[in-house]
Amino acid sequence: MVVVDFENHIIEGAMRPSSDTKTHAVLYDNWDFIGGIVHTHSTYATAWAQTQRPIPILGTTHADHLCSDIPCAPVMQDVMIEGDYEYQTGHQIINAFADQNLDPQDVEMVLVANHAPFTWGKDVKKAVYNSAVLEELAKMAYISLSIEPKTPRMKEALIKKHFERKHGKNAYYGQ
Numbered sequence: 001m002v003v004v005d006f007e008n009h010i011i012e013g014a015m016r017p018s019s020d021t022k023t024h025a026v027l028y029d030n031w032d033f034i035g036g037i038v039h040t041h042s043t044y045a046t047a048w049a050q051t052q053r054p055i056p057i058l059g060t061t062h063a064d065h066l067c068s069d070i071p072c073a074p075v076m077q078d079v080m081i082e083g084d085y086e087y088q089t090g091h092q093i094i095n096a097f098a099d100q101n102l103d104p105q106d107v108e109m110v111l112v113a114n115h116a117p118f119t120w121g122k123d124v125k126k127a128v129y130n131s132a133v134l135e136e137l138a139k140m141a142y143i144s145l146s147i148e149p150k151t152p153r154m155k156e157a158l159i160k161k162h163f164e165r166k167h168g169k170n171a172y173y174g175q
């Protein structure tokens with residue numbers, strides 16, 4: 001592990017920082033409520049990222065955590081890829097949330113097309129938790145669509161009910 005500043009200068013440690021550090025720095029810099037970011041290439045979430053498609057909300061497991069599809073930031077333009085790629089990956093995520101009118105405090109996860117997922121949270125524990133949740137949702141959506149490719153998106157009333165019973169001001173979710 002190596003400690004770096006937001007410009008990727010090494011503060012402490014002898015190893016080279018992660019190549020994805022700049023992506024994380026852009027997210028921390030733009031979304032100041034973030035206390036932790038996790039980036040994996042977990043199998044199911046990454047498989048969805050490779051299809052360049054969002055993960056549709058199909059069931060209550062998904063709705064208990066977030067009330068929208070899990071967004072997929074589009075494929076990056078050549079100029080972004082050829083430039084400061086990791087830095088631009090961060091901007092691709094920020095832009096996707098702006099374009100799709102999503103609040104990163106409600107949706108703490110994203111797929112980056114052809115790449116893999118990023119998740120975040122108020123602290124690193126929540127970011128890791130979100131990563132595990134995302135992988136399970138990706139797996140369930142994959143299985144559901146394998147059983148029935150025309151599986152419809154969950155209806156709005158059910159999405160709202162499940163999200164609000166756990167997260168709304170009148171939350172009553174227990175065991």
Ligand SMILES: [Zn+2]
Pocket residue numbers: 020039040041115116
């Ligand atoms: Zn990666």
